[in-house]
Amino acid sequence: MKNIVYLISTLLLCTSLCAFAAHHTDAQTDDWLYTVNKNDSFELIYKKYLSKRSDILALSKHNRHKLTKKLQPGQVISIPVEMLKKIPTTAQVTLVYGNVMVTTALSDDKRKASKGDLLAQGDALQTGKNSLAKLLFADGSNIDIQPNSNLSIYASFKYVGKETYVTHLKLEKGRTEIVANPEHNAGNTLQVETPAAIAAVRGTEFRVSADGDIALQETLGGQVAFSAAGQAVLLTKGYGSLAEKGKAPLPPILLPDAPDVSTLPKLMDSVPVEFNLLPQQDRLVLVSQLALDADFTQILNEQTVQTDRLLFANLADGQYYLRLRAQDRHGLQSKDAIHAFSVKVRPPETKLVEPKLELIEPLDGTVIPLAPTELNWTPIPNVNDYVIQVARDINFTDIIYERHSSFSRWTIMHSFGAGQYYWRVSALPQGKPPMFSNVRRFSR
Numbered sequence: 001m002k003n004i005v006y007l008i009s010t011l012l013l014c015t016s017l018c019a020f021a022a023h024h025t026d027a028q029t030d031d032w033l034y035t036v037n038k039n040d041s042f043e044l045i046y047k048k049y050l051s052k053r054s055d056i057l058a059l060s061k062h063n064r065h066k067l068t069k070k071l072q073p074g075q076v077i078s079i080p081v082e083m084l085k086k087i088p089t090t091a092q093v094t095l096v097y098g099n100v101m102v103t104t105a106l107s108d109d110k111r112k113a114s115k116g117d118l119l120a121q122g123d124a125l126q127t128g129k130n131s132l133a134k135l136l137f138a139d140g141s142n143i144d145i146q147p148n149s150n151l152s153i154y155a156s157f158k159y160v161g162k163e164t165y166v167t168h169l170k171l172e173k174g175r176t177e178i179v180a181n182p183e184h185n186a187g188n189t190l191q192v193e194t195p196a197a198i199a200a201v202r203g204t205e206f207r208v209s210a211d212g213d214i215a216l217q218e219t220l221g222g223q224v225a226f227s228a229a230g231q232a233v234l235l236t237k238g239y240g241s242l243a244e245k246g247k248a249p250l251p252p253i254l255l256p257d258a259p260d261v262s263t264l265p266k267l268m269d270s271v272p273v274e275f276n277l278l279p280q281q282d283r284l285v286l287v288s289q290l291a292l293d294a295d296f297t298q299i300l301n302e303q304t305v306q307t308d309r310l311l312f313a314n315l316a317d318g319q320y321y322l323r324l325r326a327q328d329r330h331g332l333q334s335k336d337a338i339h340a341f342s343v344k345v346r347p348p349e350t351k352l353v354e355p356k357l358e359l360i361e362p363l364d365g366t367v368i369p370l371a372p373t374e375l376n377w378t379p380i381p382n383v384n385d386y387v388i389q390v391a392r393d394i395n396f397t398d399i400i401y402e403r404h405s406s407f408s409r410w411t412i413m414h415s416f417g418a419g420q421y422y423w424r425v426s427a428l429p430q431g432k433p434p435m436f437s438n439v440r441r442f443s444r
Helices: 002-023 042-049 055-062
Strands: 031-035 076-080 086-088 091-097 100-103 110-112 124-127 132-136 142-145 150-159 165-179 189-193 198-201 205-211 214-221 223-228 231-236 239-244 273-276 285-291 299-305 309-312 318-327 337-343 359-361 373-377 386-391 399-405 409-412 420-427 440-443
Touching: 042 055, 042 076, 055 076, 091 100, 124 132, 198 205, 214 223, 214 231, 223 239, 231 239, 273 337, 285 309, 299 309, 359 420, 373 420, 386 409, 399 409
Parallel strands: 165 189
Antiparallel strands: 031 076, 086 150, 091 132, 100 110, 100 124, 124 150, 132 142, 142 165, 150 165, 165 205, 189 198, 198 223, 205 214, 214 239, 223 231, 273 309, 285 299, 285 318, 318 337, 359 373, 373 409, 386 399, 386 420, 420 440
16 A cells, blocks of 8 residues: 555655646747738848847748748747847846955956846856855846856847747756745746756746755745756755766655744853853854844854864854754755844953963864864953964974964864874963863864
8 A cells, every 4th residue: 555655645745746847948949929910921030039040931830830821910920939039138236245246248358246236147156154145137137146156148139029038047066945936937947066066947936956066946936947967856845956976856844944033142241252052953054144234245254164163253242133044964955044143242240361362163073174274262451463373293393384374263274184283272362371262173
């Protein structure tokens, strides 16, 4: 009995997927039904709507209507979409935050992106760390380009007469969040292509990410056809999939639950700010973004941790917004959990407490295959000189790297080769003995 139920469920899923895929194929497979007006002819239809004169004969054959036979008012002509003229459309940059670069197809020059820029077919955007951009397309589709991403516009145009829009994006790396065709106008299509897979929709909300030969897709609303290696899966709301280059996508995977933020405090009276999340069975890592605004356009910090603890240093008094996602073993992420909180540090007590220098990231025992290596530690008030040391032994008798920094962070560009290394930081306050941090290790 169970086998029969499973077989029926599988057939229903296949039927839905086939129907969805047929509906979401490239718009060029569709026909536009044109109603003939008085005095219309194949020649006039060509001049108004077709891209090539040679299409006149093809259109005649397609409709089984001889060129010598006059068209009649009210007659319906079926015009394959690939014959229609294409009007290029642009995308407007509606938000730029941080380090965002644009490369134009005409000049191949790279420059800083600005709000209001118009991007055309062949143009590309690149976002840096803690940086993002938003694009608005002609059909109302909104694309959020997350930090450390490369996105290019492969095609963006409107079909003459049919008045439908086609948007084809290429995500080389990084992550995007998309609200496609929000008005749900029939015929509009949008697809995001990665090196490993393609996500195609007519109107929905979804995410796509690319990391080397891996592509991930998460559906937040509607349905998405996710295809790779000649095979496709239908992903409905709350499901995602992973595709490896040259391999079929995994069957639909239920996205993890959003982290529970109901117990997190809303007022923090001391720094660094620390949050402890409730454990979650389907969560492998916790992904967070900290911003100054509820729309998360001013990102201050991003973290991906394998613990239930989040730590934020250097937060001044004010209002903050924390966005959290649970990420499963496949790399698929949950819906957002938003926590708004404010920081108001209590006045210092009469008894002064000596600040303590602590290492924040990377965590102890972290494996960092390749340079660069980003270090972060708690800042010490009135200190603008820190010494970073890396040694081959925990006692630091064999120091192989030492640098000074004015800030509580540092990026090591050296590789050091394979092996295990130890690092620490010392603060050099004026007129006081050096303060040493704890010791952590990392390996390559």
